[in-house]
Amino acid sequence: MLDVVNSSVSVPEAYIFDFPDFPFRGELLECRWGSEYMTKEDYFKAIDYFVSQKRNRVNINCYCCWGPQFDEPTAGNLFVPVPGYPEAKKYHNKKYYSVKERRWISEDNLLAPMFEEDFLGEVMAYARRKNMKVLASINSLGHNSILPRCIPEIAAKKADGTPKGGGFCTTNPKTYEVMFGIYDSMIEKYFKPNGLTEFCIGLDEVSDAYRCECPECAKRDKIELQLEYMETMLTHLKEKGITSTRVSFDMLHHFGKITPEYRAELDKKGIGDMVDISWWSYIDAPNLFRGDPDKVNNIFRGTMKPYSGYMNWDITADTQ
Secondary structure, three states, rough: OOOEOEEEEEEOOOOOOOOOOOOEEEEEEEEOOHHOOOOOOHHHHHHHHHHHHHOEEEEEEEEEEOOOOOOOOOOOOOOOOOOOOOOOOOOOOEEEEOOOOOOEEEEEEEEOOOHHHHHHHHHHHHHOOOOOEEEEEOOOOOOOOOHHOOOOHHHEEEOOEEHHHHHEOOHHHHHHHHHHHHHHHHHHHHHHHOOOOEOOOOOOOOOOHOOOOOOHHHHOOOHHHHHHHHHHHHHHHOOOOOOOOEEEEHHHHHHOOOHHHHHHHHHHHHOHHHHHEEEEEEOOOHHHHHHHHHOOOHHHEEEEEEEOOOHOOEEEEEEE
């Protein structure tokens, strides 16, 4: 519709109808189901597709873990380096049937291209040129077994002092040193050069199985410990220039903390305005939002993830 004459650009009088009417329309790319194999060009193509579908956000999950799946003991991956810990890596396997060669092909001990080539910043820059923002997420406490195995010092412990294999000891200062190192490195290398100030720290499905039982943690209330961890992360990210941080709803929902009273507590600490509650649910109606759909609210800013096809591994959308 644009009419360009020399350096003058005009558009004819018209009525423009655009949709959907949401300020942020995004996609979530988990760090499994194929993204662990994606090259830089694959990400560029994905961004082009998302832009064509009117998306203006994409959340690239850079660290998250699940249980055994696809012939691997740990599903999930780590897409960014951990400063000071070159041993912190996740190797994965690839198995597929080659139609061209008419045989099954297996490849073991692979690193994700994003980790090996460290191109997250380039993906962010490409998205920026397309008028899209990339949100990166680093999960922890729940969905967290790669880092504790690679760095046993920060792992949640059993009562006898041996690592549980998942979760963090949140009374150990080293845990915060490692996590702050990851955050700070990502912000300096990827976020600041691309003008990005949104982050995601997950904290979904925090299981009691990953609760640390060391003497210091055992003396503390588990809810108090988990909230303290979250608030410490939020405070640090704000100090580093992050203005919006997504936190999964279920931990706070389960603890009864998505309330005006808790919002007031976080406001006093200067971090209430940072919280963006990530609402998601993919179970049948009776169990929607952990069985309490009436408690979904807008006390904090929120992002809704309609996982309509999650069980079929469909692409999921973020709508804010």
